[in-house]
Amino acid sequence: MESIKIFAPATVANVACGFDVLGFAVNNPGDEVILKLSNVPKVRITQITGDEGRLPQIAEKNTAGISIIKYLEHIGSAQGVEIILHKKMPLGSGLGSSAASSVAGVYGINELLGRPLDPQKLLPFAMEGERIACGSAHADNVAPALFGGFVLIRSYNPLDVVKLPTPKDLFATIIHPQIEVQTKDAREILKKELLLKDAVIQWGNVAGLVTGLFTSDYKLIGRSLQDVIIEPVRSILIPGYQRVKNAALEAGALGCSISGSGPSIFALSKGEEIAGKVARAMQEAFDEIQIESEAYVSEINQAGPLILN
Amino acid sequence: MESIKIFAPATVANVACGFDVLGFAVNNPGDEVILKLSNVPKVRITQITGDEGRLPQIAEKNTAGISIIKYLEHIGSAQGVEIILHKKMPLGSGLGSSAASSVAGVYGINELLGRPLDPQKLLPFAMEGERIACGSAHADNVAPALFGGFVLIRSYNPLDVVKLPTPKDLFATIIHPQIEVQTKDAREILKKELLLKDAVIQWGNVAGLVTGLFTSDYKLIGRSLQDVIIEPVRSILIPGYQRVKNAALEAGALGCSISGSGPSIFALSKGEEIAGKVARAMQEAFDEIQIESEAYVSEINQAGPLILN
Numbered sequence: 001m002e003s004i005k006i007f008a009p010a011t012v013a014n015v016a017c018g019f020d021v022l023g024f025a026v027n028n029p030g031d032e033v034i035l036k037l038s039n040v041p042k043v044r045i046t047q048i049t050g051d052e053g054r055l056p057q058i059a060e061k062n063t064a065g066i067s068i069i070k071y072l073e074h075i076g077s078a079q080g081v082e083i084i085l086h087k088k089m090p091l092g093s094g095l096g097s098s099a100a101s102s103v104a105g106v107y108g109i110n111e112l113l114g115r116p117l118d119p120q121k122l123l124p125f126a127m128e129g130e131r132i133a134c135g136s137a138h139a140d141n142v143a144p145a146l147f148g149g150f151v152l153i154r155s156y157n158p159l160d161v162v163k164l165p166t167p168k169d170l171f172a173t174i175i176h177p178q179i180e181v182q183t184k185d186a187r188e189i190l191k192k193e194l195l196l197k198d199a200v201i202q203w204g205n206v207a208g209l210v211t212g213l214f215t216s217d218y219k220l221i222g223r224s225l226q227d228v229i230i231e232p233v234r235s236i237l238i239p240g241y242q243r244v245k246n247a248a249l250e251a252g253a254l255g256c257s258i259s260g261s262g263p264s265i266f267a268l269s270k271g272e273e274i275a276g277k278v279a280r281a282m283q284e285a286f287d288e289i290q291i292e293s294e295a296y297v298s299e300i301n302q303a304g305p306l307i308l309n
Numbered sequence: 310m311e312s313i314k315i316f317a318p319a320t321v322a323n324v325a326c327g328f329d330v331l332g333f334a335v336n337n338p339g340d341e342v343i344l345k346l347s348n349v350p351k352v353r354i355t356q357i358t359g360d361e362g363r364l365p366q367i368a369e370k371n372t373a374g375i376s377i378i379k380y381l382e383h384i385g386s387a388q389g390v391e392i393i394l395h396k397k398m399p400l401g402s403g404l405g406s407s408a409a410s411s412v413a414g415v416y417g418i419n420e421l422l423g424r425p426l427d428p429q430k431l432l433p434f435a436m437e438g439e440r441i442a443c444g445s446a447h448a449d450n451v452a453p454a455l456f457g458g459f460v461l462i463r464s465y466n467p468l469d470v471v472k473l474p475t476p477k478d479l480f481a482t483i484i485h486p487q488i489e490v491q492t493k494d495a496r497e498i499l500k501k502e503l504l505l506k507d508a509v510i511q512w513g514n515v516a517g518l519v520t521g522l523f524t525s526d527y528k529l530i531g532r533s534l535q536d537v538i539i540e541p542v543r544s545i546l547i548p549g550y551q552r553v554k555n556a557a558l559e560a561g562a563l564g565c566s567i568s569g570s571g572p573s574i575f576a577l578s579k580g581e582e583i584a585g586k587v588a589r590a591m592q593e594a595f596d597e598i599q600i601e602s603e604a605y606v607s608e609i610n611q612a613g614p615l616i617l618n
Binding site: 018019021152153155162193194196199200203207210224 | 328329331461463464469471473499500503504505506508509510512513514515516518519520532533538
């Protein structure tokens with residue numbers, strides 16, 4: 001095999017109550033990466049589409065590129081690679097765009113070289129992409145993009161990632177409004193301190209959400225999808241946030257919050273039909289304040305990256 | 310039935326990473342309460358043993374008494390009740406002593422009157438005992454004492470209590486050193502604010518602990534039994550804390566932390582044999598600094614209160 005085409009899924013990090021520790025993957029949208037083995041012993045990006053010229057073409061500064069470089073260093077390979085990156089999801093959207101490219105890249109090169117590493121071991125390389133994209137090596141997008149499903153990052157130091165189960169009727173709605181929030185800005189407006197009483201509410205909800213995922217208790221999932229710490233601050237960056245969230249809940253969503261650092265907003269619902277209704281209600285709420293948006297409805301992605309060719 | 314004798318179990322609240330939201334019950338120690346129906350339309354305490362004269366004899370100021378009074382008010386009964394309270398566990402020990410008495414009282418009167426309420430509905434009355442004992446109506450001792458097992462208090466407002474599963478080989482070791490810490494003091498030394506980065510570590514661990522309970526992953530339970538927020542402050546009140554904790558971990562405990570507001574220290578282990586070894590190691594560590602202690606080894610109590618007669 002001389003070339004490979006990989007899809008990696010978009011992801012929702014934080015999931016309301018799980019700031020920096022929870023994330024899940026969806027089937028749509030996602031990124032596509034094509035890798036070709038090359039005789040030139042260098043990792044190069046030969047083409048990027050769908051980014052409106054905004055992503056760096058230098059491999060070392062690109063999330064897919066750096067992940068592949070770090071992976072090849074680790075296995076001690078001087079293999080040359082050409083990367084074609086088809087961005088099929090919006091940048092700066094809070095949907096794990098950089099993570100999807102990283103995961104597609106590192107998963108693809110590992111497959112192309114005949115799986116020298118167990119795919120479960122690829123996470124640290126994909127996290128290097130996050131380090132250059134947002135300044136720190138977060139795992140709450142790359143881990144669900146790589147493993148699929150709901151993922152808990154119990155600890156960063158040492159890295160301890162645990163896959164959680166997904167109730168079978170759980171569907172995600174994601175609305176991406178046509179505004180942009182930089183992950184760095186969304187991090188900088190967060191307060192560094194919080195009240196203990198708010199932290200208690202938050203970890204009660206994290207524990208409730210995990211319990212709901214294990215017991216398929218949709219109502220408990222809904223009651224637990226609350227964020228008293230991050231959402232009140234970051235939602236200021238998203239015009240119409242409360243209106244859109246209310247529309248989601250009135251349409252039957254179990255819960256609704258900011259996807260990652262925003263501006264995308266996600267909702268979880270029981271069943272695809274409700275998730276579709278929720279999507280329409282949320283888009284209408286954005287329409288009313290003249291903000292265009294894209295909607296995605298998906299079951300929770302269980303596969304992680306997919307080989308397309 | 311004119312009288313009833315009830316056992317209610319000691320409980321470990323907080324469970325390292327779950328401050329105010331997690332607790333579990335043990336088989337030993339616990340309190341015993343005897344209730345007798347009386348023609349005098351009043352709730353009265355006729356005897357308390359094992360408290361060295363320290364508990365209030367006035368029903369309204371006693372945790373068992375006030376729980377029964379609130380319960381009778383709720384069901385609209387003027388029934389007279391005489392209470393005999395056998396304290397079989399140390400006061401101010403961090404083992405949910407007040408909660409055990411409350412739960413035994415309210416569970417007992419409900420049984421004696423022919424179960425006018427589903428026992429699952431008794432929690433708010435037992436919480437009234439906590440309100441007078443420590444100034445706020447906490448549920449992380451009363452809920453596991455009433456329901457048995459591991460319990461999550463997802464939310465206090467509204468009250469939302471969820472029972473968690475217990476891996477079958479999980480055993481608790483509890484060491485009660487002969488020093489006393491007042492719950493109110495242990496609350497007052499806590500900082501009202503904390504760092505977001507510490508809160509993230511804590512809720513990662515709460516989610517990890519819940520996951521470990523569901524999957525019987527003892528190692529994950531052990532990795533998650535960490536408290537970076539409360540333990541560093543409260544352990545100052547317990548002489549020799551770090552020495553005793555280290556002894557527990559070296560003897561094979563999965564994890565070890567403060568039980569409730571202390572001074573008791575709990576450890577969780579896989580299997581009764583290790584839990585016993587852990588008990589001996591922890592007591593020896595207290596011995597070395599001339600602090601006497603009592604040790605309890607128990608599986609996780611699943612039954613909650615028990616009718617003894």
